[in-house]
Amino acid sequence: MAKRSSAPLWTLWTPCPKxxxxxxxxxxxxxxxxxxxxxxxxxxxxxxxxxxxYLDTTEVGEAFGIAEAMAREIMFLNDEAYSWECRQAADPDARRWELMREWVGNHIKGTQSSTV
Structure with a gap:
């Protein structure tokens, strides 16, 4: 189960734009x-x-090959949870990348957020 859930995070970790x-x-x-x-x-x-x-997170999860809960959490973090902090930054899109990269790093086995 953990392998299925964390595999997409490696895709987000490696080639992710800044x-x-x-x-x-x-x-x-x-x-x-x-x-x-x-x-x-x-x-x-x-x-x-x-x-x-409105996006059906079940459909998004199926299309992306990830669990619905992971799709929902990533969408929430990207669009809502960090929105205030991102809006306060000089470059909101760059700040969102930093925050999401840290989150991804904390959820992949073998990485540490200090390496982001």
Whole structure:
């Protein structure tokens, strides 16, 4: 179970850009949200997810090959939990990347948040 849940996090750890957006899997400026990075790395068509205000996390989890709970948590952290801190930063997308990278690092076996 842990192997299934943590495997996608390695994708987020390695090639992740140093900027992450909120509210959309991919913005017009080319910036992805945290799950958008995973979707792009896996070649997932994310266009259908951006067309609605409400996303079914079960459908997102299935499309991305991750547990629904993980999809929900990542979406919440990326879009809501860190929103105040990101808005206060000079570069909100860069701050979101730092916060999400730390979260990912804390949830992958064999890494430490001090290495982010």
């Amino acid at each position: 900027r992450l957006s909120a509210g959309s899997f991919k913005h017009d400026n080319g910036c992805y949200c945290t799950l958008g990075v995973l979707g792009a790395a896996r070649g997932i068509d994310m266009a259908g997810f951006d067309d609605s205000d």
